[in-house]
Amino acid sequence: MYETADPKALIELHAVSKHFGEGATRVNALVDVTMSVFPGQVVGLVGASGSGKSTLLSVVGCVTEPSSGWMSLDGEIVYDQRWLSRDLRRLRLEKIGFIFQTHNLLPFLTGTENVMEVLELAGATSVDARTRATDLLDYLEVGHRKDAMPGTLSGGEAQRVAIARALANGPRIILADEPTAPLDSQRAGVVMDLLRRLATDQQTAILVVTHDESLFDRFDRIFRLKDGRPVSTEEAISPQGAMA
Numbered sequence: 001m002y003e004t005a006d007p008k009a010l011i012e013l014h015a016v017s018k019h020f021g022e023g024a025t026r027v028n029a030l031v032d033v034t035m036s037v038f039p040g041q042v043v044g045l046v047g048a049s050g051s052g053k054s055t056l057l058s059v060v061g062c063v064t065e066p067s068s069g070w071m072s073l074d075g076e077i078v079y080d081q082r083w084l085s086r087d088l089r090r091l092r093l094e095k096i097g098f099i100f101q102t103h104n105l106l107p108f109l110t111g112t113e114n115v116m117e118v119l120e121l122a123g124a125t126s127v128d129a130r131t132r133a134t135d136l137l138d139y140l141e142v143g144h145r146k147d148a149m150p151g152t153l154s155g156g157e158a159q160r161v162a163i164a165r166a167l168a169n170g171p172r173i174i175l176a177d178e179p180t181a182p183l184d185s186q187r188a189g190v191v192m193d194l195l196r197r198l199a200t201d202q203q204t205a206i207l208v209v210t211h212d213e214s215l216f217d218r219f220d221r222i223f224r225l226k227d228g229r230p231v232s233t234e235e236a237i238s239p240q241g242a243m244a
Helices: 053-060 088-095 111-121 126-139 155-167 185-202 213-218
Strands: 011-020 027-037 042-046 068-073 076-080 096-099 173-177 205-209 221-226 229-235
Touching (some): 011 053, 027 053, 027 205, 042 213, 053 068, 088 096, 111 126, 126 155
Parallel strands (some): 042 205, 173 205
16 A cells, blocks of 8 residues: 555556456456556557556546556546545546547537637636637647537547647546547558647557557556456557656
């Protein structure tokens, strides 16, 4: 059991396990997972289907409660054999940005309005939310489509708007579940390059679930799972922006 978090790590887990069911029906989804992700790092989470990747992402995202272990996010201990935060929704809103395989944009809102919605949920005024949303869309080079409806966006454009939405509240942690799956190889590379740029510019920690081996050279480290257990951590490229 740990009592203090590494102030340099944005994601830190020690001996985190998660099981579903009991007795003969028990399934061990995660077993003694220990890992750290630092500012400026993009870490790939890989493994076969059913290896525990999505469960681990859900645990780090404070959506699924672990069965045991210890976890801190952005220097705050959030789990130690039980949730320590009384408001997990607020914690997710302030500390974590989520990017999914499908962009999940609201079809009746423009790109700008999709980003604004997250900001307004956090208490921003409409004026401030619109300014922030416009700045993010410009930063992600999709500002020219800010007034477009999701149904008129290309796959790459929609995913950039989704990334802008994930960044809306300035989270230090980004969790991405197969963010390039619906894209062709060229657009997938563009999205991963954007995530690397975000990690460096914003000093965020980004954890990405992927099956696409062609993207492995864009990660700082690759964390492999097998049957819920970590089997290796591999340096993929020289870390860029990671704090020593």
